[in-house]
Amino acid sequence: MIDLENVAYSYGGGELLSDISLKLAPGSFHFLTGPSGSGKTTLMKLCYGALLPTSGYVRLFDTDVRALTRDDVAMLRRRVGVVHQDCQFLDHLPVSENIALPLHVSGRSRETQSADLDDLLQWVGLTERAGALPPELSGGERQRAALARAVIMSPDVILADEPTGNVDWDMSQRLLRLLIELNRMGKTVLVATHDLSLIRATKAHVQVRVLRIANRRIQLAGADL
Amino acid sequence: MKAAVLKLLRSSLQSDVQADRVVPPSGFTAQLTLFAAGAMAFLAVFALALSLAAGRLAERWGDELARSATIRIAAPADQQQAQTAAALRILETTRGVDRARALTDAEQAALLAPWFGAELALDTLPVPRLIEVIETKEGMDAAGLRLRLAAEVPGAVLDDHSRWREPLVKAASRLRLLGWTSTVLIAAVTAAMVTLAANAALAANAQVISVLRLVGATDNYIAQAFIRRFTLRALIGAAAGMVLGMIAVLLMPRGDDETASFLTGLGFQGVHWLFPLLIPPLAATVAYIATRIAARRTLEGLS
Secondary structure (H helix, E strand, C coil), X not given: CEEEEEEEEECCCCEEEEEEEEEECCCCEEEEECCCCCXXXXXXXXXXXXXXXXXXXXXXXXXXXXXXXXXXXXXXXXXXXXXXXXXXXXXXXXXXXXXXXXXXHCCCCCCCCHHHHHHHHHHCCCHHHCCCCHHHCCHHHHHHHHHHHHHCCCCCEEEEXXXXXXXXXXXXXXHHHHHHHHHHCCCEEEEECCCHHHHHHHHCCCCCEEXXXXXXXXXXXXXXX | CHHHHHHHHHHHXXXXXXXXXXXXXXXXXXXXXXXXXXXXXXXXXXXHHHHHHHHHHHHXXXXXXXXXXXXXXXXXHHHHHHHHHHHHHHHHCCCCEEEEEECCHHHHHHHHHHHHCCCCCXXXXXXXXXXXXXXXXXXXXXXXXXXXXXXXCCCEEEECCHHHHHHHHHHHHHHHHHHHHHHHHHHHHHHHHHXXXXXXXXHHCHHHHHHHHHCCCCHHHHHHHHHHHHHHHHHHHHHHHHHHHHHHHHCCCCCCCCCCCCCCCCCCCHHHHHHHHHHHHHHHHHHHHHHHHHHHHHHHCCC
């Protein structure tokens, strides 16, 4: 699905990531961890074509990202659901329309019945808040709305960057259960987090692999977590 | 060409309402775009009126007046009658002359009345006789006619009006050129203004654009949302400006045939009244192209 080969990325100053090789197989569940500023977000962005590697190769669905046109990237994002730590919405539209936005921009709004949207709202527990505007939501509600928006197109891959960064323990457990459920439905999941207890909690339910970024490189973390 | 433009406009304007809603409504700047488009259309109506009126004038002076000439017979009173008859005979046999006739005393008095007043008794003055010559389409050989007149009618002077006609035709043509240049400039300013407004809107909606990109919107989808807005604003603003401009032209004081001059003739005639109707669709097209270029350029700079 997502395949990184000897990837390096440097900002103006110096190299942030180097010699990264990574393969996300279909149906796998990966955690990405590491100290803040170590490049977790940058690695996530490389995985959905928001950044191009300085050197090495990134292949998304067997296509080199450098060969993608802007429209190709748009099409690709319909197959990759992304949840940011600071999720952004269209603040003038209600939550339900924000969640359905990927369907509208891909011209598929007519195929999907509103019943599906209701199911999805129920699944993330936002049925009551469907008519609210995004600025009125709490941190946890925003994260769940972002997750619902990320999965409404039934993508093959879910990338979540610190999805539990702004929420309390109970809420992070709820979000995690949603991600585990998606993984059981066959979706590939990559979650960036620095919360080790979250990783431990997940291990009890599903087989996960933990990747750690240290010294600009990526390592497979031991089973001791 | 026009059908293609209309089709293009229709396809970009009729997409679903949802696509329009993804960009938040903007109150004040929208009204500025409407106002500027309206003002430009208002000016365009006058530039058009000026161009068309100057064009008519140039045509009349260049064409109609070119086909008329005057012969002045200035001879002692006892010979005037004979020389006039001789000149008319020559004109009858001159190629390119459609018809020629001597003006009557009453007509000459009417021509002089503006200068001397109506009470003047013309027969007390040695007024030369005027012969009006109307040429055929092919025109006559003025130099040849002059030679013949010089030989047979010593008191005759041929005036084919070219001396005062040429600078007027030149001035009218230049005025027409200025009018069209103004029209083109107005279109260019409209494009510049829409580009500025579109760039401001794109910059103000950076978060909207990044959200749309994240959920898989193509550049085309995002651009359309902006293009539709500015095209519609330009269309509506220009339509209002055009209507006001046409009303202003309609209300211009009009001279009758005798007092008609360039200033009172500044307006539209006949089918030319349809020309200003082209301003709103043209303004919309200009806005469409300008927004499209601005949106493309902005979007290509984003990830």
